[in-house]
Amino acid sequence: MKEGLLENYNNILEAELLQEINSFGKYKKVKAGTLLIDIGQEVTQMPLLLSGAIKIMQEDENEEELILYYLEQGDTCAITLSCCLGLKKSKIRAVAETDTTLIMLPIALMSQWMKKYISWQNFVLESYNERLNEMLEAINTLAFYKLDERLFKYLRDKAMVNKNEIIQVTHQEIANDLHTSRVVVSRLLKALEREKKILLKRNQIQVLAL
DNA sequence: ACATTAAGTGATT
C-alpha cells in the first residue's frame, strides 16, 4: 500500500476502494513551487493530498492572481471533479505551496467510482462543499475586509498551511498576492509588528498571534 | 569591497 494512503483515508474510504486507489493511482512527490496544473490545461487526473499543501488560484485578464483556497492533507480538488462531468479544461492554477506528496487518479475512473462506492460519493460531495465554503470565505474577505485585516489573515493562513509560524516571503510577493503595492505592505506589516502580532526579518515573517 | 535585492520612510496625490 502506498505510503500515507491508509493514514489519511482509511477512516473515510472503504477497503476495496483503497485497493483500487492503490493500484490505479500514481504516487507523486513534488517540491514547493511546482506548477501542478495551469489554466486552460487539460485535466486528466485528480489529486488526493497525502501531505503538504497546494495553493489554488484564478487569474484575471491582467495576469493577476487571486488565491481561492489551499488544499491540505486529506483534501482533493473539487474543481477538478467538475472536469470529470464533461468540462475538460482547468479553470484554475495549482501550485505546490510546500513540498507535497499526493496520489494522482485518472479521471476515467471517477464516474464508475461514484456509482460503485458510497464512501467515494460522500468524500467527493463533502470535498465539494468544503471548497465552496472556502471560496465564499475568500470572496467575503475580499469584499468586506480592509487591507490590514486581509494581510493578517493572509499571514495566518500561510503559517497554517505551512505548519510553521515562520513564513518565508518578501513584501513584494505578498503585495502581488493581495493586489497592492510593496510599499503599502511594508507599512502595514510595520504596523502589525508594532502591535506585537508579527516579527519582521528579511525574507521572513514570524506570526506571533496565531 | 562592490553590486544586487529587500525593506523602510517622507512627501504627494
Place this chain on the structure above:
DNA sequence: AATCACTTAATGT
C-alpha cells in the same frame, strides 16, 4: 491606498 523618490539594511560574489 498608490506612487515616487530616496535611504538604509541584508546578502551574495
